[in-house]
Amino acid sequence: MSDAPERHSKHLYRAVIVIVGGLIAIFSSRLLLMPKSFGEHGWYRFDNVAEQMAKPVKHGGNASCKSCHGEQSEQHDGAGHATVPCESCHAPLATHVKEKKKSADMKVERTYKLCARCHQKLEARPKDFPQVVLKEHLEDQGETLEGDVCLNCHQPHAPLEDL
Amino acid sequence: MLAKLNRRNFLEVLGQATAAGGLIVLLGPRATQATTTPEDEAYDWEEHSYVYLIDISKCIGCGSCVRGCKAENDVPDGFYRTWVERYAIAGLEEVRIDSPQGGLNGFQPDPTAPASTKSFFVPKLCNHCSNTPCVQVCPVGASYQTKDGLVLVDKDHCVGCGYCVQACPYGSRFLDPETHTAEKCTWCYHRISKGELPACVASCPTGTRRFGDLKREGDEVVAIIRSQNVGVLAKELLTKPRCYYLHLDGEVR
Ligand code: SF4
Ligand code: SF4
Numbered sequence: 001m002s003d004a005p006e007r008h009s010k011h012l013y014r015a016v017i018v019i020v021g022g023l024i025a026i027f028s029s030r031l032l033l034m035p036k037s038f039g040e041h042g043w044y045r046f047d048n049v050a051e052q053m054a055k056p057v058k059h060g061g062n063a064s065c066k067s068c069h070g071e072q073s074e075q076h077d078g079a080g081h082a083t084v085p086c087e088s089c090h091a092p093l094a095t096h097v098k099e100k101k102k103s104a105d106m107k108v109e110r111t112y113k114l115c116a117r118c119h120q121k122l123e124a125r126p127k128d129f130p131q132v133v134l135k136e137h138l139e140d141q142g143e144t145l146e147g148d149v150c151l152n153c154h155q156p157h158a159p160l161e162d163l
Numbered sequence: 164m165l166a167k168l169n170r171r172n173f174l175e176v177l178g179q180a181t182a183a184g185g186l187i188v189l190l191g192p193r194a195t196q197a198t199t200t201p202e203d204e205a206y207d208w209e210e211h212s213y214v215y216l217i218d219i220s221k222c223i224g225c226g227s228c229v230r231g232c233k234a235e236n237d238v239p240d241g242f243y244r245t246w247v248e249r250y251a252i253a254g255l256e257e258v259r260i261d262s263p264q265g266g267l268n269g270f271q272p273d274p275t276a277p278a279s280t281k282s283f284f285v286p287k288l289c290n291h292c293s294n295t296p297c298v299q300v301c302p303v304g305a306s307y308q309t310k311d312g313l314v315l316v317d318k319d320h321c322v323g324c325g326y327c328v329q330a331c332p333y334g335s336r337f338l339d340p341e342t343h344t345a346e347k348c349t350w351c352y353h354r355i356s357k358g359e360l361p362a363c364v365a366s367c368p369t370g371t372r373r374f375g376d377l378k379r380e381g382d383e384v385v386a387i388i389r390s391q392n393v394g395v396l397a398k399e400l401l402t403k404p405r406c407y408y409l410h411l412d413g414e415v416r
Contacts, residue, residue, distance in 0.1 A: 035320060044307030048317035053206065055353035058235045059362050084368040088227045092234045117269035118225045118368070124249050124270070124282035125223045129369075 060093030062086050072157055079158035089114060089156065110148040115156075206356045211311040212377040213350060215291070215361075216384045216393070218409040222284040222371040224249060226266040231366030233267070235351060242337045243267075244348040245288035245363050250415065251279040258414050285415050286372060288363065289314065289335035289348035290396060290404030297327040297336060306345065312377075312405055313352060318344040332400050350374070 040046040065086040066073035076082060087093060090106045097103060112134065121131040135145055143149050153163060224247055232238060232245045247266030251259040251273070259276060266284075276282075291314050298306045298314060305321035308314055316327075321344035328336045328345060336347045351361040355374070359365070364372045375384025387393070387409065394411035395404040408415070 038304065041310070042307060043304040045304070045317050045320050048307075048315070048320070049208070049309060051317075051319075052315055052349060052352045053356045057354055057357065057359060059231065059354075059365055061359070061365065081368075083370070085227075085366055088231065088366050088368065092231075095234075113268075117227075118223055120269075120272065122224060122270055122272055122282075123251065123276070123279060124284050126220060129223050 056094065058092040058094035059085075059087050060097075064093050064097075065090075076157040080160050081157065110151060112145060112148070112150050115150045115154075208309055208311040208356075210378055213291070213312050213355065213405065214375045214377055214385065214388060215288075215350070215364075215406040216373040216375060216387060216409060217286050217406065218371050218373070219283055219285055219412070219415075220410040221369045222247070222286055223369055224266060224270045224284040225368065226269045227366045227368060228286060228363035228372060229265050229267045231362040232348075235354075235362035236349070238346075239340055242340070242346070244335075244346070245286065248285045248287060249273075249282065250285060250412070251276050251282040252412070252414055253277040253279045255280060281412070283412065285408075286363075287333070287335075287396075288406065289331075289350075290333055290402065290406040291348075291350060293403035293405060294401060296330040296332065296400075296402060300326040300330040302326065309352075313350055314347075315349055315352065316345045316347060318342060318346070321345050332397055332402065 035045045035047075037046040038044065062073065062077075062085060073086075076084075076086070090096075090108055095104060096106045116134055119131050119134075121133045125131055138145055138149065141153070143152065154160075155162065226247060229243060229246055232243075236244060238244050243265035245265075246262055247270075248260050248262045249266075249270055253259070253276075257277065259279075261270075261273070263270065270284075291312060293308075293312070295308065295314050298308055301307075302324065303320060303322055305317045306314065306327050307317070318339070323338060323343040323345070325338055325345070328338060331347075336345055338344065339346045351359070351363075354361060354365075360374050361372075364374045373384045373387075375382045375388070377385055379385070388407050391409060393407040393409050395407060397416060
């Protein structure tokens with residue numbers, strides 16, 4: 001019995017080693033495996049919020065078009081297509097302007113397909129929305145359904161003026 | 164005899180150590196009090212709580228929103244963060260739903276459709292559910308909720324297991340074919356945090372899609388949600404969507 005304390009301290013000694021070893025393993029694997037900023041606000045990598053915010057904006061909005069194309073903007077804003085954003089028929093600002101300078105031509109679709117997306121008669125469209133059965137409408141005008149036929153009569157910026 | 168005693172002690176000690184370790188792991192990341200996101204001091208995400216409103220009666224199915232989203236977010240071909248469905252309900256029984264290329268190029272008249280009693284378009288996107296199944300199932304913490312009410316995916320942290328794609332009852336997620344990580348609508352977080360509208364809302368010519376903020380005084384969209392008959396998709400799933408639909412037909416799912 002006289003050597004009991006010594007034997008117990010031996011057990012403790014080993015237990016402490018196991019605990020300390022375990023903690024070191026846990027903390028070092030945490031350090032190695034857990035991304036920086038993970039858990040700052042919850043169970044995710046907080047830095048990602050800033051990364052998402054930092055992505056470049058591509059659509060500039062009508063005001064950005066107006067700063068160079070005042071005349072067209074004015075015509076557009078006062079007519080039947082005023083609620084149609086410029087970049088919906090043209091393309092996002094970012095494809096045309098870089099660092100406040102023109103970087104490439106704007107792509108514009110000019111075929112009847114562009115007009116048909118909104119104005120081809122469809123059962124599902126709200127009844128009061130202006131729609132035509134394209135074929136019939138063109139036959140009435142003595143035209144055929146091809147190419148940029150709509151532009152023969154309609155000016156997209158002011159579609160019902162000058163008819 | 165030493166071995167016997169030791170094994171018993173050892174197991175106990177091991178148990179305690181693991182418990183302590185686990186506790187430390189859980190308590191480890193202590194939430195800080197900072198309210199602004201790290202890089203942009205101007206934007207305080209605790210001052211916003213976004214909601215989205217879709218007025219079904221106004222949608223013309225032009226697909227401008229789908230194209231706007233694609234261009235703004237470089238959404239890979241064949242995949243959609245937002246899309247438009249056409250419902251045709253004949254005799255109140257037969258429900259036909261189509262969405263050719265997500266409505267990207269609009270819709271064509273459907274000559275095979277039965278004389279439908281009612282037909283309308285339903286724009287769809289991630290509902291940014293407040294009680295979201297997709298975040299709950301993510302095993303690595305790559306899907307998360309922001310303080311302003313969005314559900315986002317950290318694509319650098321995502322392991323591409325696809326659990327969230329399966330968990331979303333609205334089909335709002337997909338795996339990016341190039342990065343093999345989860346993708347979905349972000350309500351254009353890079354735009355709204357700069358005070359811009361999401362690209363789909365900015366692209367819509369009819370005012371079908373609108374964006375609101377519960378924490379902005381006098382917000383028109385919030386006023387509509389509070390005062391008119393709005394619904395959410397699959398309410399019975401208790402996901403608490405932040406996308407509200409005006410004039411929602413009972414057949415829409
Ligand atoms: S709609 Fe789907 S992806 Fe979006 S928050 Fe809800 S469950 Fe998640
Ligand atoms: S842009 Fe607006 S009107 Fe056109 S399909 Fe989208 S939600 Fe409907």
